[in-house]
Amino acid sequence: MSRKTLTNLILIVVLAGVVWGISQAQRASRAASLIKDLAQPDDYAAYRSLRKLSGLGPSAAARALRLLTDPQPYVRARAAILVGETRNPRYAAQVLPLLQDEATEVRMAAASALGSLGSPQATTPLLALVQDEQQPLEVRTAATRSLALLAAPEAVPALQKLLKLPPEEQNAPLREAAVIALGACRTAEAIKELRDRLRPDQESSVAVRTLAAEGLARAATPGSAEAGEVGRALLEALRDEASEVRIAAAHSLGQIFLPQDLSPTVTEALREALGDPHYWVREAAEEALR
């Protein structure tokens, strides 16, 4: 390599470094300005800043860490949301104290962010929040959704308890979040609870039965006896009066690895489902048979 070539290469590298440095400085300056905007009370204006900050990447979002202790609750909540978007478990420790915040919106945002950060150390505090009946339903729902993302097996009893809540409209999001979380846990107790939730005599909510059928698709070990039990429960759900449940059951039957002895029965049931009055049940059965 000649000296001239070397000089040129160095020049290019230096120039690239300068450009990168300037852009980083600009991003930092822009992030600092946007972080300030998070402090305004208007939720819509703050959301616009939040979106722009998210677009600047995790390093910009990390700048929100110092706002986690802001005196304004809505600022702390927005900061928690932004920190959650970094998906960096290292920040969990700074978010965890916010689960005890006096403002509902802060606890809710913190619970939500901890799921995104994916730190296992958040499981216990989140479980506590889920089980705390004094907490508003939105906070418990956010915590349950985060538990689903953490897929913590120890959460199963608490989730089972949530499903025992009366199936009223205000409890719907929490119960739905609980059944989704059970699907993520994949323990024997979780699978049994999901099978129970498939039965209309046990569960009146169509949405919960649908999510249970959906969650069972990947819950059991392929080809195991447990998978057989799941298959039989889904076969039963294929006759549910709610078309949404039948769609989910047919689709899950197509996903699950069933024991050999159950395959003919499932195939026959799916063929029968090809004559279902609902279009998407027929489509799901056809795909499952494929």
Added chain:
Amino acid sequence: MDDTTRRQITWIVVVTFGLALIVYAGNQRSLVPRALDRLSRGTLAEQVEATRILVARGKVGEALKDQPRWVQTAAVKALLELGTPEAIQQLTEAVPVFDEPVGNWATAATVSFGRMAIGPLVECMQSRDGGVRAAAQGPLTKIGLTPEGGPAVIAALSPFMGAYDDFVRAGVVAVLAPLGKPAAPVAIRTLLQKTPGPDQTSAAFARAQDTAVEMLVAMKEPALEPIITQLVPHQREKLRATAALMLGRMAGPLGDKAGEIVPPLLRLIGDASWSVRRRAAWALGELREKGRQADILAALTLRLQDEPEVKAAAVKSLGQIASPTSAGPLVQTLLTNREGAIQELVVALTSLGPPALPALQTALQSPDAEAREAATEAVAGIGTPAAVPLLAGRLSDSSVSVRRIAAQALALQANASAVDALSRALGDSDPVVYGAVRRAFVRLGEEAVPPLIARLGSGDPRVALVASEALNAIGPRAVPALPAALRSDNGFTRDWAAVTLGNLGRPALAAVSAVLADGSAPVSSRAAAARALGRSRLPEAVAPLAQAAGAASPELRQEVLRALAATRQPEATTSLVAGLSDPALPVRLTALRLVKDWQVGDADKQLTALLRSGDEQTKRMAAVALAFHASPGITPLLGPLFGTPAAAAEGRAEIAPLLNAAVEDPAELPEVRRLALIGLAYGGNQQSVDVLVKFLTPDSPLAGLAARALGLLGGRMAEQEGPGSPLAAAARDRLLEVLEKTDSEALRLQTATGLSLVGGSAAPALLERLNTAPETIQPWLAAAIGAMGKPANDEAMRERGRERQSKEWASVAIMLIGNPESIKFLARLPQGEQPSAEKLAQARALYDQIMKVRAAPLA
């Protein structure tokens, strides 16, 4: 480094870069399909990761469009798990592409994010997609109804009250109005604002104020207190007027609570500002029947003396409240103080219904036409049976506008009580009035038949026509009473009954036929029946008419023949042709007049048979009819369709002698002679030339017809036999001879017309004659050649080219023919070769006379 190594490195760099680009592009393209596959088959974590990718690229809605239900469900589940504000926005934006159950679930679940969802949902409220806006409104309202969410939603949406897009402002109202009291201060604050804010345009300020009004109105009860306490007593007139407007608009939606708006409105109706009083008066009317309270009615009645705008609003409201006690004051206002409120008064009085009729009766007698007009309009609008006599009374009003309104109302409401007045109104001079009266009679149906029949004999054709039209519109229900009208002593009644029955057609056929067949009935009645059958133009009408053609009365037989011709049915031919043999001469003549124009069915065949079987006069008449059927006006058109008419074929030899004989027989009926003479033009022979020439004398009344017939005969023969036809030459020569010899200018005109009708074949002889003819005859010859038209043009041009005496007259003839190219040619010639203006004017005057005679019909 040598060149080869450098080149290799360069290539490696380029290829690597290219490959990297391809791999990157492929990866980007497969991102969405892979994400959808993970949503369909993956674990929860994989599903969440897939949606994270879709959210980061803003492709959630696009990717989920037309996806199976299970993919949609999995996506909603994963987006809820993801739970970022961006995910909430894209979830809401995707609602329109979801199946309904999934969309409903997504919308309901969004609420669980509480205040975190406000930003994304407000963003969605500004979407151009109505489905997205609708999906955002529900959750926003629900979040707003929570203690924490309410102020945040109000704060987030308030800046959009002045938004440019209508749908955004409508969304703000839809979300904030259900929030009730907490949202009311924002709207009140906006209304109290005097001028636009620092960052607000005046248009945005006006829009924000409109939105505030809409929001408070939609809010209903929670808005009452702030409106009543803050706006009603406000010192700004505009705010008080707006308050009145809002209270009025809330009157209906408030239902049982509407009474709460009465005290503030009663306060505002006494406001110092007329615009506030006007709005308050209007608003009280919105209470409708709930406003039937003494204090409200008194306040509104008082405003009847106010400014025209306030008065109009008060009148309108009194009408909406529709209290019977308002009739008197409203009618009084109509009579004495209607300026600026006349339409409102009509509507209001109409709204009061039948209770207003007694008061309106007074107004109907007013000497003021405008007041009567408005009162009649109100009575018409009330539209109950009790209003009909009042309307009927107005049919004789001196004002045409009043009569029109009354008649048009009766067209929709008339009952038996109006019959007499309607019958009189048939004679109204105004088309709108008698047109509406006709419709009123039609509405009455059978009840209207006797008075309408009575008006058939009024002697006024217009009245009779309208009555006849009404009877026709009533239809078969009018038939039973009409045959009696055919037997009426009144000729008008009989005639119009015949017209009516004829127009009624088939339903009247049996009844009319019975009158025709009734030998005991007067001839005039049976004749009217015959006319009715003829007018019906039905094939079934021919049989009864044919039967009546043998009636004893010649007058009836004549009428029957006319009726048969009027049917235009082929079946009528036999009776019509048989009419030529009728023992009564007037009947024969009627038959001849009809048959000569009758070419329906096998008329020619039957007439040809009659040439050989009838008496002499019948034969002559048949010959005349056949000759007329061969007239060039008919033959060229019908010949190709129906074959050559008999006269032009087998009957020709027989027709001409019969026509010649008829023309020469002084004992023959003058009309038959005249028609036979015309017939010679179409069916004559060589002998006919001599026959016709005999009439070419100055004292013959038939000279004109004979000359034209001779010309036409010659022209027809020249056309059939060629320019050398001896008959055509004979006709030409005889006409020319008379033209030159006679001193009668009238006869010269007739013969010159005849010569022009011979056509182009006569042109060479006439042009030749121009060289020798006396000066007095030359203009006639030039005019006749000019009247021949284009067929004479070439001959005239040739003649002009010869150096002879006739040259100038030939040029005159060319000018009269008017062929553009020939005229252009003449115009290019030297002045000396042009025809003199004097000669041209002389010939043109004669030419015009010839053309006028030619234009007159022969028969």
